[in-house]
Amino acid sequence: MTNASTAPVSGDLPREKVEKFDHELALIVKRYPPDRMAAAMLPALHLGQEIFGWCSPEVQRLCADRLGTSPARAEEVATFYVMYLTAPIGRHLVEICTNVSCCLSGGERLFEHLKAKLAVKNGGTTADGRITLREVECLGACGTAPAMLVDEEMHERLDLQQVDQIVGRLA
């Protein structure tokens, strides 16, 4: 009989990364009652995205398998929440808030500036694969607006110059 946790559902995923995933997921599932493992779907997908780069169908299946639930459950979660990337992106993800408080402090101007500078549309990736740019909803930084996330790190009280510097540093 095959042990479920080592079943080869990982398909083409690199073996050493799957091992890393399994190792870290084992710590995460301890946060939930033993009979409620499927509750770890959100952290599992975060982890999968961190290790494998994006929530590919293989990563979704891996999460579902390890948590003893169906692939449909993993897909439903991966496609519902905006932070899960269901397609590959550039090396860096730059997200600008254009919600109302940020716009009152120039957020939309920053977004338009970056779109022109990087020659991409909302959600697009630069030709060299360096940056994916997208507009996001309120980041909870309205008092220090405008704000943006760069690879999940928050930058606040921005102006055009700072945005250029921060984005310019991305390799």
Next chain:
Amino acid sequence: MSETLILTKRWGKPGSATLDSYRADGGYRTLEKALSMDPGAIVEEVKRSNLRGRGGAGFATGLKWTFLPKDIRPRYLTVNADESEPGTFKDRYIIEHDPHMLIEGIAITAWALDIHLAYVYIRGEFAKQARILEKAIEEARAAGILGPSLLGKQGFDLDIHVHRGAGAYICGEESALLESLEGKKGYPRLKPPFPAVVGLWGKPTIINNVETIANIPWIVEHGGAAFAALGTGKSGGTRLFCVSGHVNRPGVYEKPVHYNLKQLIMEDCGGIVGGRKVKAVIPGGSSAPVLAAHEIDVSMEFDALKAAGTMAGSGGVIVFDESTCLVRALARICKFYAEESCGQCTPCREGTSWMEGVCERLEHGHAIAADVAKLEQLAGNIGGQTICALGDAAAMPVQSFVKKFRDEFLRHAEERRCPQGDHGWGLDQSSRAAVAGPVRY
């Protein structure tokens, strides 16, 4: 008389987030006191304090706690740190500057309600804050505060875990939050039953906002009556008001719960950038009906703002100056609700996108006067017709913006353009810097 600060008193102190610093300032002594009290007596103190939920609904916290069925175990506590209402940015600073105050509040609440497992549901974008909180929980666990015996109390164990969301406004709605915590997409549940009766994994669950729980240690230390005395009527204590938009000093201000909105904007926040005039203010997060300039001389207490036709909501005050095009502002607000509607109920799923579309057409000169009435009709068909409050939250700004600034909406239709033109809305930071004093945190 100096102002009483409950939540912000340690903000900005070096190392304020560490256990050592919190203990040096008397931290966890109230938990010790609480553990010597009868749990029921703590619930009574919280009821006496007139503490009302700081997440948006303003429901009496003590009363909510009494809704737990007496004989069902386990019970769970879930702390709502989803903080996604546009204009709201306070819970993140409680976690950044004083995470142990939140942990102590959770521990006291758990003792009072016989709860042994608590989750803090934090929005995915707050990766830094999640790390800070996890570190603080780890510190408290290592120091024997959390774990198998709560602060050394034999036979009472408590575990707290952080659960990160992944970018969905709807998960701040308490039943959607539970779905998300169970590892699903955030579809709100039909109520009743309310989570206090049927919550996480079908068990009784108390869901309170971060700021609500952070008040608990002070209430237990000083007594419910002292907390009630800081406020007025049926609302006790101080509150964190988040001010953003066209003010000189945006930020978080801790004030008595019934503080005056105009005073907050014109005095505490240093008035409007460039000495311009106020045009409109949203007093409680983007879902709250907007107030026109002549309506802002008002108490921000829950019932007072309700009487003024709006709501205190999450305490997010968004200020628009006279140069703002409110059609454009409303279009952006509508876009938010269209993006964040979970898609479960038809009126909200379809209606929010329609409202966004009509606002956009108005702003860009492609709409006629009848579209303004259409906008109101759409909003009227969403409000009250959905499982959760997101539908109402989307309808209320539309109804209030159109009602109070109808002329501006009609002008867009008549002139077939935005009268403000393409103003590239928003300030540069430099225009604020000249007059901006030190920010509070």
